[in-house]
Amino acid sequence: MSDAPSLDDDDIVQFIDEPSEWAPSTSADPWHILIVDDERDVHEATRLALCDLTIEGRPLVFLQAYSAQEARAILAREPSVAVVLLDVVMESEDAGLLLVRWIRRELGNQSVRIILRTGQPGYAPELETIRSFDINDYRTKSELTRVRLFTSLTVAIRSYWQLRQIEMSRRGLELIVEASTGLIRLRALQQFAEGVVTQVCALLNIAQEGLICASSSGPFADEAPRVIAAAGHYREMIHRPLAELPEASVREALRQCLLEKRHRFDRTVCLYFNVSETQGMAAYLAMTGEPSQMDRHLLEVFCANISVGFENVLLHNRLFRLAYYDQLSGLPNRNRFIQLVEEKGRDPDMALALLDLDDFADIATTLDHHFGDEVLRAVAERLEQTFGSQVMLARVAGDTFGLLGPRDAVTPERIQQVFSEPLTVRDETIRLSATSSLITLNGQPAKDRDLLKDAGIALKQGKRLGRGKANYFSEALGRAARERMQLLSSLRAAFSAEQLSLVFQPQIELASGPVIGAEALLRWEIEPGRWVPPDQFIPLAEQSGLIVPLGEWVLRTACRQLHRLTERGHTGFRMAVNVSHAQFREPGFVSMLECVLADSRVAASQIELELTESVAMDHIDDINTKLADIRRRGVTIAIDDFGTGYSSLSVLRQLNIDRLKIDRSFVKELDGTHTKAGIAQLIIALGHQCNLALIAEGVENAVQRRSLLAMGCLEAQGFLFARPMPIEQLEDWMAAAVSNQDQPV
Known part of the structure; x- marks a missing residue:
């Protein structure tokens, strides 16, 4: 045993009078300690702190180097150095680490123990460096009080003496290395612990009879010590509390x-294995007689290595658990879940389901998120x-x-029972x-995330069709969803590559x-002659969400073309631009x-925004505020496809709009008879009563034109007049129409 110093204060280094000589007065072989540091004060403080101490009954002799180069020379001529107290940063930022590399690789000294010290924590070596070069300890200089330095x-x-003993006898060294290397590959706690029992029994050349138990803490919180691994006739005790061990002597020894x-x-x-994740682990070995001193040293080295393995x-x-388990629910x-699906996907008798709580966001928002977390835990327990x-x-x-x-x-x-x-x-x-x-699995190899994607598709479909129900996935549903995703991806690419275009249908x-x-x-022309x-x-x-940038591009492009038409003499020309509800x-x-109006230099009165009736789904007051703001700037507002969506008469009366656009489905019914003119006629009458202008779309023949005019609709667009065309063709078409006013349009 070492002669422990009597120290009253662990927080300071006590300075004593410096002796005339640093060599020990005792005749016992001293331990040679090499201090490597470029600061003389560090040398003095270290020597003063340790000069009167002995370790394992042997005094200390200090060798001093003020640079890595001096240290190399000393180590080359003094093979008996036991410990190097090494500064990390000296003549260069990595001088200390380079010296470690030289000691281990070039000098080939694997016995000397190395304690790294630094006054600059930012230069701490990587864990891999500490492991690769067998660095014994790493401390900042401020941490190394007298007691901690001694410890x-x-x-x-x-450790040095144990290694020297091992080097002298070589007994068991190969087994220690082999055991540590093999065990470190094991990740399951029980498997690793069982391997430890097996290897330590082999190290001592005894029968594989023993067990390991763990004390409570960390992953074993709130549990009494329990057996986590066993070999031989103790195997039946695995997972049982230590208190249930039938042999009182074994139970008491472990306790x-x-x-x-x-x-x-x-x-x-x-x-004893000092494992930080627990309050400790203990292994009982069924051996007769006490181990030899050498075996004890081997066991201590083995346990030191294996403790790291346990950690x-x-x-x-x-x-x-952090990567694969939900911290809230424990599921x-x-x-x-993807891994489980991959493992079970070949079983044709298996089914997969996704379950989404309806309106859960409202619960978390209305009450609080902590309450929402408790609801999720309650659902997990119910499941x-x-x-x-x-x-x-x-989850x-x-x-x-x-x-x-x-x-x-x-x-x-x-599921509904839940x-x-x-x-x-x-x-x-x-x-x-x-x-x-x-989804019912068909026994084919699972395509990891594809099954979840398919279930997600059916889930979204279920949310659209009706909440609170269950929907089975079908291949047709999956194909349609994948086609939509491919189309969306192509649309993004086409938009980025400026492959979209505008055409204009005259009104x-x-x-x-x-x-x-x-x-x-x-x-969108996806390829020559093929339009989506x-x-x-x-x-x-x-x-x-692509509609927002896409809609702005459409508005800017339309305004730019309107400016072009205005410059060519088509003053007072109105440009109607569709605006998505999501964009609006x-x-x-x-x-x-x-900003677009200012950039394009067109009059606001020449722009008409066409909104669908879905705009009325939002809060009517907020919508009217925005509509009024737009109309104050001179832009007119039209409701597109009126009569096919959500509007009611009361909502229509409240909306700040200028025009109704009669949907083509109602125009198509006009055949000159009174019996089929009902809906179009009602819309026109409603528009007149609300003082709104009217325009019809989809006019394809003269009968429809005459009917609309007779009912009081004064504007229209459709194939009867012209098909949508690029801006250049529109200019030519308009020029021809102006030059020949007598010719029917």
Whole structure:
């Protein structure tokens, strides 16, 4: 045992009078300590702190180097140096680490212990460097009080002596290295611990009889010590509390080992592993007689290495839980659920389901997020109670849960059963519903995330069709969704590459025939001669948010072409531009409109924005405020496709608009008879009563034109007059119409 110093204060280095000579007066072989530091004060402080101490009954002799170069020379001629107290930053920022590399690789000295010290924590070596070059300890100089310096040095010297003993005898060294290397690959705690029992028994050449138990703390919080691994006839004790061990002597030995936090080599052998993730681990070995001194040294080295291995395994387990388990509910998360699907995807009797809580955001917003978290935990518990262990559960998103299990267990009826009774949270009774989607696995290899994507498609479809129900995924549904995604991706690319274009359909005054304006229409030619219909790509742009930048581009382009027409003499020409509901409700829409008008230098009165009836879905007061703001700038507002959407008469009366646009479906019914003119006639009468202008779209023949004019609709557009055309053709068409006023338009 070392002669521990009597120290009253751990926070200061006590300075004593410097002796005339630093060499020890005793005849015992001293430990040679090399101090490497470019600061003389550090040398003096270190020597003063340690000069009168002995370790393992042997005094200390100090060698001094003020640079890495001096240290190399000393180490080359003094192979008996036990410990190097090494400054990291000296003549260069990495001088200390380069010296370590030289000691281990070029000098080939694997025995000398190295304690790194630095006054600059920012230059701390990487963990890989500490591991690769067998650095014994790393401390900042401010940490190394007298007691801590003595402690680090004692540990280092003991380690040095043990290594020298091993080098002299070589007994068991290969087994230690082999065991450490093999065990470090094991990640499961029980498997690792069982390997430790096996290897230590092999190291001591005894029968594989033993066990390991862990004390409570960390992952074992709130638990009594329990057996985590065993070999031989102790194997039946795995996972049982230490208190249930039938052999009182073994039970007491392990209890004392954990309590005293040290190895015990008396009537029994118990090894203590100081693992920070727990309050400690202890291994009992069924051996007769006490181990030899050499075996003790081997066991201490082995335990030191294995303690690090235990910490790595427990760290891996913790990281695994963080990566693959939801911290709120304790259920597997999306990553783990994908793994489970991959593992079970070949089983044709399995079914997968996604369950999404309806209106959960309102709960979290109305009450508070902590309450929402408790609701999610309550749902997770209800799911576990309902489905039991046969169904694997996961929380794959905020309020979305995944289920994977036998198809006769994962059914719409069982899912609905989860919410058949209200939940109780904080003494509050909460009644929830959920929309779910199900997929029956077909036994084919699972395509990891594809199955979840398919279930997500069915879930979204279910949300659109009706909440609180279950929907099975179909291949047709999946194909349609993938086609939409491909189309959206192509649309983004086309927009970025400026491959979209505008065409313009003239708007006509029905009574006399002159052109009064045009509607700007977006077109997408995906390849020469192949066009994507707007009713296919516009909804995708709206759902994805692409409609906002796309809509601004359409408005800017239309205004730029209007400016071009005005400069060519078509004054008073009106340009109608469609505005999506999603674009219109953007907070910056009005300021964007104002900026576009200023940039394009067109009169606001020449621009008419066409909105669909869905605008009336939002708060009418807020919508009217924005509409009034737009109209104050001189821009007119039209409701497009009137009669096909959401408007009611009361809403129409409240909206600040200028024009109604009669949908082509009602114009198509006009055949000159009174019986089929009903809806168009009602819309025109409604417009007159509300003092709104009217325009009809989709006019294709003279009968429809005469009918509209007779009913009081004065403006129209349609194939009867002209098809949509590029701006250059529109200019030519308008020039021809102006030059020949007598010719019917």
